[in-house]
Amino acid sequence: MSMDTVLRLPDPPDLLRRFVETPLQKTVQFEGKRVLMRSNRQGCLDMFSSLAVDDGGAKCDLIWTMVCDPDLPAELGEASLMESAPVALLSFGRSCFMALHRNQKELTGFISSGVSEQNVLEIIIPRVKELVGAMELENAPHV
Amino acid sequence: MVVGCHEFVSALSFVRTAGFQACFRGTLAVEMIRTYSVEREELAVKSMLEIAGCKCLFSTNDRSLFESVSRWKSHKGVEAGCDFELRVIVDKGLTRDASAQPQFRGAQQFVFAVFHSKESFLLDLFERRVTAVVSRETARDHEFWNTILIPIALGVLGPAMGVAPLHCACLAHNGQGMLVAGISGAGKSTLAVALAKEGFALVSDDWTYARLEQGEVSAYGLQVPVKLMPECSRYFEELSSLRPRIALNGELAFEVNAAETFRVQVAHRCAPSCVVFLERCNVEKSSIEALPRDVAKRYFAQSAELLPTELRQAIAEREGIIDQVTSRDCWRFRYRGTPQQGARALKRFFEERYDVDGHCAAAS
Numbered sequence: 001m002s003m004d005t006v007l008r009l010p011d012p013p014d015l016l017r018r019f020v021e022t023p024l025q026k027t028v029q030f031e032g033k034r035v036l037m038r039s040n041r042q043g044c045l046d047m048f049s050s051l052a053v054d055d056g057g058a059k060c061d062l063i064w065t066m067v068c069d070p071d072l073p074a075e076l077g078e079a080s081l082m083e084s085a086p087v088a089l090l091s092f093g094r095s096c097f098m099a100l101h102r103n104q105k106e107l108t109g110f111i112s113s114g115v116s117e118q119n120v121l122e123i124i125i126p127r128v129k130e131l132v133g134a135m136e137l138e139n140a141p142h143v
Numbered sequence: 144m145v146v147g148c149h150e151f152v153s154a155l156s157f158v159r160t161a162g163f164q165a166c167f168r169g170t171l172a173v174e175m176i177r178t179y180s181v182e183r184e185e186l187a188v189k190s191m192l193e194i195a196g197c198k199c200l201f202s203t204n205d206r207s208l209f210e211s212v213s214r215w216k217s218h219k220g221v222e223a224g225c226d227f228e229l230r231v232i233v234d235k236g237l238t239r240d241a242s243a244q245p246q247f248r249g250a251q252q253f254v255f256a257v258f259h260s261k262e263s264f265l266l267d268l269f270e271r272r273v274t275a276v277v278s279r280e281t282a283r284d285h286e287f288w289n290t291i292l293i294p295i296a297l298g299v300l301g302p303a304m305g306v307a308p309l310h311c312a313c314l315a316h317n318g319q320g321m322l323v324a325g326i327s328g329a330g331k332s333t334l335a336v337a338l339a340k341e342g343f344a345l346v347s348d349d350w351t352y353a354r355l356e357q358g359e360v361s362a363y364g365l366q367v368p369v370k371l372m373p374e375c376s377r378y379f380e381e382l383s384s385l386r387p388r389i390a391l392n393g394e395l396a397f398e399v400n401a402a403e404t405f406r407v408q409v410a411h412r413c414a415p416s417c418v419v420f421l422e423r424c425n426v427e428k429s430s431i432e433a434l435p436r437d438v439a440k441r442y443f444a445q446s447a448e449l450l451p452t453e454l455r456q457a458i459a460e461r462e463g464i465i466d467q468v469t470s471r472d473c474w475r476f477r478y479r480g481t482p483q484q485g486a487r488a489l490k491r492f493f494e495e496r497y498d499v500d501g502h503c504a505a506a507s
Contacts, residue, residue, distance in 0.1 A: 012446065014449060015448075016254060017245055017249065018250060018451055022259050040327065067250065071260075081177070082179045082276055083180045085182075089255075089265045091257075093261065099255070099265060109255075132470050
């Protein structure tokens with residue numbers, strides 16, 4: 001066996017799920033902001049946008065990317081908000097968490113595919129609304 | 144007020160305890176949210192730490208946590224610039240589940256981590272900052288900070304601040320360093336311990352943190368416990384009275400303090416003179432031969448964590464360090480017999496090949 005073969009490693013696995021594609025997208029009005037929502041699953045996108053108004057506009061005030069992850073636990077934990085300007089971390093235990101970067105105008109996070117629609121609508125979205133609603137509009141993100 | 148920790152419920156608000164505020168807003172669902180505001184002035188306990196040559200501005204609201212990380216304390220004041228920040232809020236009302244497995248996810252410049260079921264960590268590669276909320280119990284858990292969190296923070300943020308985490312052991316002998324690389328299971332840690340027992344100073348057994356200092360590569364270890372597979376008790380009698388336990392990655396292993404268990408010398412940094420790639424295989428006799436540099440480079444590049452393209456500067460810096468590291472002599476080492484026999488063969492080679500000033504001896 002050549003030494004080249006012996007020391008060749010497979011490409012590292014994406015342990016952090018950093019490279020999950022989020023090709024599905026939708027632009028909505030959410031708390032007075034035009035939000036470009038992105039996800040890897042249609043169900044997730046529909047659930048998060050169900051309380052928003054469709055908006056086909058090209059420009060947006062915020063990019064919101066949520067990766068739906070089947071490996072996260074389904075049960076929502078206690079909600080917490082950790083502010084560390086310019087970033088805020090909103091989390092619901094191990095099953096849903098997202099970081100809002102106020103300068104970059106990006107909200108990015110993960111949600112377990114096991115979280116029920118009711119919990120999304122009644123527990124998660126109200127918190128996201130508070131977070132997004134309090135965000136000041138200055139520079140729009142690059143899309 | 145210690146740090147803003149509030150619980151919101153809805154519609155009416157009341158102060159529950161000093162530092163905890165709860166308010167109700169009139170919905171049927173009783174939703175509670177803990178809110179923490181990490182403004183620097185609220186984290187009154189500040190100190191400068193020095194971790195693998197990097198300056199870390201550490202701030203917290205709890206002195207017991209500061210004691211947990213005091214071994215990294217730098218003589219530099221907090222006014223000095225820092226390479227990264229560690230901001231930790233200790234919430235006395237938070238409880239932890241010590242048996243819960245940690246969880247990690249990453250997106251763009253962020254890495255989200257949850258430890259002990261409820262303790263959230265946000266690692267931000269752009270801001271070069273770790274922000275966390277932990278329980279009092281975790282604040283006092285020296286082992287957690289020194290052997291888990293700080294290595295993870297350096298591993299994640301390192302590329303953003305000119306530190307390349309390299310998957311290799313590192314040893315020093317007469318002032319010269321030797322990196323020992325190899326695929327998982329090749330026996331890096333076992334050989335590293337055997338080399339340490341042969342008189343090398345152990346810098347690290349698994350992950351080494353390399354950075355450029357005045358144009359030269361420095362290799363650092365974090366003095367975390369050495370991880371040895373259960374079968375290593377055959378080779379090291381010091382392990383015979385110990386029991387392996389489940390490590391963070393789920394493997395059953397001995398995790399021991401090398402200095403205490405094996406009475407070997409440890410060092411926190413060295414300047415590497417060469418890289419040795421260890422290959423475990425059945426061979427007639429031990430051999431050491433030159434390894435093409437591109438093979439060595441590819442090994443380190445492929446064993447590094449994948450980073451998104453947004454972090455192109457960090458990726459480029461990491462590649463630059465790997466380039467420098469692999470500009471040293473690269474060797475492939477195969478050995479037969481016990482780790483002790485392998486260590487003796489490698490020691491002989493190292494002593495013959497490199498003089499104490501680190502210059503390569505005449506080619507043999």
